[in-house]
Amino acid sequence: MYAQISPTPRELSVCCGISLLIHQEDIDTIRKLAEEQELEYIGIEGLDNEFNNRRHRYG
C-alpha cells in the first residue's frame, strides 16, 4: 500500500505539519487501520494538487 510522508498543504492547515499521502482507493483500509491502531489524525482530505517536477518553482 502506498504511503508517503509529506508536508501538510496550506489548503488544509495554517501551520507546518506532516501528512501521509495515500491513494484514494486505499482510504477505507487506512481509515480502518488507523482506528485499530488508535492513531490520532485530524482528517483525511482530498486535494486536486499535482506534483510536477518540471515546474521549477523552489520558493
Add this chain to the structure above:
Amino acid sequence: MADYHQMWKDLGMDVDNHDVLCNVLPGAIGDVFLSQENRPEKMDYFDFVLAEVHGVRPAELVDFREKGGKVFGTFCAYVPDEVIFAAGGIATGLCAGSQFWVPGGEKYLPANTCPLIKAMLGARFDRTCPFYRLADVYIGETTCDGKKKAYEILGTDVPMHVMDLPQMKRDKDVKKWAEEIRELKALVEKETGNEVTPENLAENIKKINAKRSALKRLYDLRKEKNIPISGTDTLLISQIAYYDDPERFTQMVNTLCDELDQRVKDGVSVFPAGTKRILVTGTPMAIPNWKMHNLIETSGAAVVCEETCTGTRYFENNVDESGKTVDEMIDKIAERYMGINCACFTPNTGRFDDVVRLAKEYDVDGVIDVTLKFCQTYDIEGATLEKRLQEENIPVLRIETDYTDADAQQLKTRIEAFCEVIGE
C-alpha cells in the same frame, strides 16, 4: 499535528511573513521530492524532518534552552562541531538557501552580494527563521569578504564570534587555526559553563566522525552502476546534516544505507540504465536550495556526487582519534578542518585534485561547476578548474546562478545540451 505558531511568536518571529514561506514550501517539496519515483522507503525520516523543518527541531532547541542549554549558530563546514558539543552546547546550521530571504538582506547589503549572504541577513532581520532566533551566539568564519562584512552587521543584533580562518595552508596556518579553535573552546566553555575535558572532547570527536562516516557510506553507494538514490535526495540529507541531532542523524543515515545496500544487491536503480552521471562542484547549496539538482535530474542526468560544502567537503577525512590531551585533540581537529579545500584559500589546487579524483571514483560523464552569483572566489577559480578538467578529458559545464526561478528554463536548455554530448 503540532501547531507551532505560539512557539514562533514566543521566539519573536514575524509569523505573518513567515506564513508566506510556509505557503510555498509544500508545493516545492512535492514537485522536487515527492514526484520522484521509487525513492528509498527510509527517506521517510528525512521527509519528516523536511516537512517539519521549522517545527520539530526548533521545538527540541527551545526545550534544550529552557533547561539552560546554549545553542551556537554556524554558517560553514569549517566550524568544528566537536568542540561545541563537547561543552554540552548544540551547534546548528544557519545558512539560508531561499530567495524568500534575499530581499530582506538587500535592505542591509549591496545588491551585488551573493544570495547566500543576503539570505542570511534577511532570515535574521526579517525574523522569519526559527533557527536564527534560537541561536544564543553566532559563530562566523572568514571564508569570504562578503561574509566578513555581513557578520559585522549581524553582530549589531546578536552575539557574534568570528573565527579567523587562514587563507593559506602552511604549517603555521594550521597552527593558527588550532589557536582559533582554542579560542572557540574558551567561548563555548564560558557560554555553557561547562569545561571541555579530554573525555568529553574524545567522545564528541568519535560522535562527529561517526556522522561523517555515515555520510561517506551513503556517498560510496552512489558510485554503483545502479544508482540506488537520487542526487536530489542525497542533497537533502547533506543539508539536514547541518541541523539535526548528530547521533540520531547518523543512525538514520546508516538505516537508509542498509536499505540502499539491499538495493545494490538487487540491482535497483532510481534512474534508467544509461543515465548520464554528473558531479556537481562549486558553492554550497543551503536548504531549501534544490534548484540545480532538480534541473539536472529532470534533464536526463543523475547527480552522483557533490564536491561542495553540502557534499564531500563536509564529511571527507575524519579527525585523527589518537590525541590524549585536549591540546593534542584540538591540533588533530585543526588538521582535519584545514584539509577542506575551499576557494577562500590560495593556492587551492587541492580542490582541483579532489574534483578530478572524485570524477574518476564516481565514474562521471561530466562535471557541472555551479557558482552562486557574486561569489568571487569560486567564480574566479572556475576558469582554472575548467582548464584542469579539460586537460583530464573530463567535460565541464560552468553555471552561474542565484536562488530565483527566472533562469530555470535557460539553465535547463544548457544542461540538456551538455548531457546530450557527454559520455558518447
